[in-house]
Amino acid sequence: MSFATTARLLKSATFRLALIYMVLFGASGAALLGFLWQATVGALTEQTDEIILAEIKGLEEQYERRGVAGVAEIVAGRARRDPGGRTVYLLADPQGRRLVGNLGAWPASEPDRDGWMTFELINRDSPDGSLYPARARLFALQGGLRLLVGRDVRELERTRSMIRNAMIWGSGIAIVLSLAGGVAMSRSAARRIETINQTSREIMSGDLSRRIPVRGSGDDFDQLAGNLNDMLDRMQALMEGLRHVSDDIAHDLRTPLARLRGRIEELDDESLPPGDRRRLAREAAAEADGLIAMFNALLRITQIEAGGRGETFGPVDLAAVVRDVAELYEPLAQEKNLAFRVDAAEAGRIDGDRDLLFQAVANLVDNAIKYTPAGGSIGVATAEKEVAVWDSGPGIPEGSREAVFKRFHRLETSRNTPGSGLGLSLVRAVAQQHGGRVELSGSGQGLRVTLSVG
Amino acid sequence: MRILVVEDDPGVAAYVLKVLAEAGHVGDHAADGRTGLVMAASADYDALVVDRMLPGPDGLTIVRTLRASDDRTPVLFLSALGAVDDRVKGLKAGGDDYLVKPFAAAELLARLEALARRAAGADVAETALRVADLEMDLLARRVTRGTRPIDLQPREFRLLECLMRNAGSVVTRTMLLENVWDYHFDPQTNVIDVHISRLRRKVDRDFEKPLIHTIRGAGYVIRDDGTPA
Numbered sequence: 001m002s003f004a005t006t007a008r009l010l011k012s013a014t015f016r017l018a019l020i021y022m023v024l025f026g027a028s029g030a031a032l033l034g035f036l037w038q039a040t041v042g043a044l045t046e047q048t049d050e051i052i053l054a055e056i057k058g059l060e061e062q063y064e065r066r067g068v069a070g071v072a073e074i075v076a077g078r079a080r081r082d083p084g085g086r087t088v089y090l091l092a093d094p095q096g097r098r099l100v101g102n103l104g105a106w107p108a109s110e111p112d113r114d115g116w117m118t119f120e121l122i123n124r125d126s127p128d129g130s131l132y133p134a135r136a137r138l139f140a141l142q143g144g145l146r147l148l149v150g151r152d153v154r155e156l157e158r159t160r161s162m163i164r165n166a167m168i169w170g171s172g173i174a175i176v177l178s179l180a181g182g183v184a185m186s187r188s189a190a191r192r193i194e195t196i197n198q199t200s201r202e203i204m205s206g207d208l209s210r211r212i213p214v215r216g217s218g219d220d221f222d223q224l225a226g227n228l229n230d231m232l233d234r235m236q237a238l239m240e241g242l243r244h245v246s247d248d249i250a251h252d253l254r255t256p257l258a259r260l261r262g263r264i265e266e267l268d269d270e271s272l273p274p275g276d277r278r279r280l281a282r283e284a285a286a287e288a289d290g291l292i293a294m295f296n297a298l299l300r301i302t303q304i305e306a307g308g309r310g311e312t313f314g315p316v317d318l319a320a321v322v323r324d325v326a327e328l329y330e331p332l333a334q335e336k337n338l339a340f341r342v343d344a345a346e347a348g349r350i351d352g353d354r355d356l357l358f359q360a361v362a363n364l365v366d367n368a369i370k371y372t373p374a375g376g377s378i379g380v381a382t383a384e385k386e387v388a389v390w391d392s393g394p395g396i397p398e399g400s401r402e403a404v405f406k407r408f409h410r411l412e413t414s415r416n417t418p419g420s421g422l423g424l425s426l427v428r429a430v431a432q433q434h435g436g437r438v439e440l441s442g443s444g445q446g447l448r449v450t451l452s453v454g
Numbered sequence: 455m456r457i458l459v460v461e462d463d464p465g466v467a468a469y470v471l472k473v474l475a476e477a478g479h480v481g482d483h484a485a486d487g488r489t490g491l492v493m494a495a496s497a498d499y500d501a502l503v504v505d506r507m508l509p510g511p512d513g514l515t516i517v518r519t520l521r522a523s524d525d526r527t528p529v530l531f532l533s534a535l536g537a538v539d540d541r542v543k544g545l546k547a548g549g550d551d552y553l554v555k556p557f558a559a560a561e562l563l564a565r566l567e568a569l570a571r572r573a574a575g576a577d578v579a580e581t582a583l584r585v586a587d588l589e590m591d592l593l594a595r596r597v598t599r600g601t602r603p604i605d606l607q608p609r610e611f612r613l614l615e616c617l618m619r620n621a622g623s624v625v626t627r628t629m630l631l632e633n634v635w636d637y638h639f640d641p642q643t644n645v646i647d648v649h650i651s652r653l654r655r656k657v658d659r660d661f662e663k664p665l666i667h668t669i670r671g672a673g674y675v676i677r678d679d680g681t682p683a
Binding site for chain 1: 536537538539542554556558609635636637638639641644645648649651652670671
């Protein structure tokens, strides 16, 4: 890993997190070690002290029963039995001269407040004359005589330094390991974050088709990547939609605009009779109205596609909306001698925009009436959260079933019938805004459009 | 009618004032929200036409202020903002109607007249409507012309009622959709026209004087042809 990457890593949030964990771990580790120390070394020290105290107690009793003479006798006896000095005894006069005991002289160190002393002994028996530590307790007798009882704590010291060394080494290893672990962990996390950053940079520099690689482990990072990818899909779809719209607009608005201009130009003729002038003016206004309607419908579709559930969403009785549409369009169907069948029983209550749903179903029924030749039949039917509009007209060939949803699309066969070609795109936009979709079906004769919501 | 137009675009303002004048109404103009508020508060108008986007306090704020001071003058919002949410916002702020630019003069006039009429409250307490020899009993839900009873479907009744409540004024197709069918949308085809022809067949055909008239480019009106529009 290069220096720059290391530096960046050390500043990264993941490493800091690892560092925090390390500190916490270290603190609890230290507490644990402290406890262990107390439990081992501490206990051993206490044990030694208790042995010494027990000895002194015994001697105290002797002193009370038999006085100095008695103590001296016992001490002498015990010292004789323990020349090596595992337990040290010393009875000394006020000047520190030895009277009885296995200690050569009064030790130089000073006793602490409770009368405990630690000092060093030379073992006469050991060949190299090494010093070893001892711990003893002072006991004052009458006449200034002093009694010292202690123990060789050589073993204790050895144990103590062994444990201390083990703890130091152990802590050192733990620190190194946790540091290494922290670095490794943050590297792994940093790498995954870096992938996301890298992909984002590529996308921002223009390649909208890039997606963040998903590892497949289903963990937090994968979920993040998945969600970001979904977001990118949607953005890409919206941008492409926008591009389509501008293309479509340019293409399909030009003709009406040209016609409008033509009328206005014709109007600019002084010799025009008033009847003609009025006709031209009306035709121009009608073209303008058509353009305005197209423009509004386009805007509406774009707004629906871009927007989510807006203020206008509320509980809607789908079957009631369908019945209302049927009722509105029934005379039109009748005029064309079409049989209009309405099966609008319960379709459930959904959360939606009543006007938009009405418009969507109305567009479908309008289409059905428009494209079914006289004498045929059309119908609406509802199911749970679903509306279907069918007709006995020429239908839509399978190959065109996706294309008809594009804005301004007109099938070749219907180029001459009135209409803007925006009907189905609006229906699909409404379906999508309600979390549903539109499906075209119908084999052979007729078309069936199914709008499902929620 | 006396109408106050609060609109900052001079072109639109001039157009609206001209339309009002040609229809025989008196129009006053305020070019920004503050002036509009002052004028609305100091004089009695039959209706206000308020643009949503204004310099200073915007249209919604103006209307909210008016409503807060208990002013019940009917308000028609004009706006280039035509999203469904915008319409809802306008109505929630206290507006009575909402028209999206660009609009047809006929639509503006028809809606203003309907608003003023509604505010006058004359027809609220009415139990019957009458145009020439056509009579509608609102309580018994019965229609008669002359002596002959006319049998109407519920929807046809509502359609006729809407026309008769606005007798003498033009009712546009969108207004009919809103009042009779309770939906706000733009029909692609002449679906309303067919309903009107059916109504005509029942109300006008067998009688000497036609009462329901089509106004080109605007909508429909019911009137006795001796009466001025």
